[in-house]
Amino acid sequence: MSKYDYLVVGAGLFGAVFAHEAALRGKHVKVIEKRNHIAGNIYTKEVDGIQVHQYGAHIFHTSDKQIWEYVNQFAEFNRYTNSPVANYKGHMYNLPFNMNTFSELWGVRTPAEAQAKIQEQKDAAQLSGEPKNLEEQAISLIGTDIYEKLIKGYTEKQWGQKATDLPAFIIRRLPVRYTYDNNYFNDTYQGIPIGGYTQIVEKMLDHPEIDVETGVDFFANKNQYLADFPKIIFTGMIDQYFNYQLGELEYRSLRFETEERDVDNYQGNAVINYTDAETPYTRIIEHKHFEFGKGDKGKTIITREYPANWKRGDEPYYPVNNTRNNTLYKQYAELAKQEGNVIFGGRLGQYRYYDMHQVIHAALVTVNKISNL
Numbered sequence: 001m002s003k004y005d006y007l008v009v010g011a012g013l014f015g016a017v018f019a020h021e022a023a024l025r026g027k028h029v030k031v032i033e034k035r036n037h038i039a040g041n042i043y044t045k046e047v048d049g050i051q052v053h054q055y056g057a058h059i060f061h062t063s064d065k066q067i068w069e070y071v072n073q074f075a076e077f078n079r080y081t082n083s084p085v086a087n088y089k090g091h092m093y094n095l096p097f098n099m100n101t102f103s104e105l106w107g108v109r110t111p112a113e114a115q116a117k118i119q120e121q122k123d124a125a126q127l128s129g130e131p132k133n134l135e136e137q138a139i140s141l142i143g144t145d146i147y148e149k150l151i152k153g154y155t156e157k158q159w160g161q162k163a164t165d166l167p168a169f170i171i172r173r174l175p176v177r178y179t180y181d182n183n184y185f186n187d188t189y190q191g192i193p194i195g196g197y198t199q200i201v202e203k204m205l206d207h208p209e210i211d212v213e214t215g216v217d218f219f220a221n222k223n224q225y226l227a228d229f230p231k232i233i234f235t236g237m238i239d240q241y242f243n244y245q246l247g248e249l250e251y252r253s254l255r256f257e258t259e260e261r262d263v264d265n266y267q268g269n270a271v272i273n274y275t276d277a278e279t280p281y282t283r284i285i286e287h288k289h290f291e292f293g294k295g296d297k298g299k300t301i302i303t304r305e306y307p308a309n310w311k312r313g314d315e316p317y318y319p320v321n322n323t324r325n326n327t328l329y330k331q332y333a334e335l336a337k338q339e340g341n342v343i344f345g346g347r348l349g350q351y352r353y354y355d356m357h358q359v360i361h362a363a364l365v366t367v368n369k370i371s372n373l
């Protein structure tokens with residue numbers, strides 16, 4: 001038997017919060033991570049004085065004061081506000097859909113004019129009954145112009161399917177605002193950690209009761225780990241843990257293409273979405289704008305994000321929570337209950353799209369539950 005109380009598989013945010021809290025409660029924790037770095041998908045790395053978000057744009061946002069205070073123990077946050085811009089065939093529109101967007105699209109000036117325009121387009125579409133697919137759902141919420149220019153191409157690229165083949169539930173609601181407010185989130189607290197995200201996980205794991213090993217895959221020694229550790233917190237893919245015995249859960253993957261440009265300011269915003277169907281990427285991130293232009297003079301780093309199908313061996317970025325996959329996940333969750341000493345957590349272990357604040361909350365709940373047993 002090992003000297004450790006817990007083996008944490010995965011040094012992402014869930015694993016790190018769990019390990020940190022368990023160590024504070026006097027437990028001895030071993031963390032293994034298959035990548036050659038800690039921090040999972042929130043990993044950031046400094047290049048040319050710029051914090052590069054290696055696995056896509058990460059903006060911390062929450063309305064939960066406790067979670068905000070919790071994360072602020074590990075880093076100071078700047079005042080970054082997520083206000084992406086859409087590029088549709090060279091025309092720029094503010095997001096989320098708000099009075100700036102409506103004014104750019106139609107020249108309207110007041111909320112009443114914008115509402116009338118949207119209503120007119122909804123009426124002209126002559127949809128009746130429950131929306132049968134994502135296209136009908138979007139048009140019934142926001143009308144045809146915004147659907148055609150800002151939703152259709154982007155969503156089809158994101159999911160790799162036609163909007164008429166995608167289920168309506170993907171967009172139950174759309175962020176629509178009848179004010180001139182480009183803040184994407186409605187949350188009370190928002191920002192980017194000054195100095196990047198990796199330091200947060202580094203500080204969480206920097207405890208005498210925690211040992212971390214990177215470049216170690218759980219599946220290389222699964223049976224040994226199960227025999228050696230009294231309890232395992234597993235934050236990898238739940239279907240892989242069970243050797244896909246009930247079938248594969250589906251994921252969407254991404255390909256990131258990062259390049260350094262010899263200019264101070266490439267696109268003038270941290271995130272620009274490309275909402276037409278022809279551009280193969282969904283967005284370009286210019287990392288220095290997350291920190292208000294910090295970084296070396298005359299240099300900037302940009303990343304193009306290409307959605308991709310997932311197959312075994314690829315990075316599983318997004319769970320595809322449709323009915324088929326959710327049903328299959330429930331069956332895996334039943335198997336998981338029988339796996340007495342293993343707790344499945346995080347985005348991949350629970351097959352759920354978690355934002356960072358939600359994953360911190362879920363890890364805190366898990367550690368509290370276990371330590372109360």
Ligand code: FDA
Nearest residue numbers: 010012013014034040041056058059218236346347355356
């Ligand atoms: P995460 O995937 O980060 O960590 C799991 C770790 O386990 C990984 O490091 C993996 O390598 C490791 N692992 C898996 N299998 C293993 C094995 N067999 N052996 C050893 N190690 C193994 N959230 C937000 O709040 N604001 C935002 O703006 C964004 N933006 C965003 C963009 C993109 C492109 C993505 C994909 C996600 C976001 N998120 C986000 C979500 C955010 O990334 C997410 O909440 C956390 O990273 C989830 O942390 P986890 O620990 O659950 O998973």
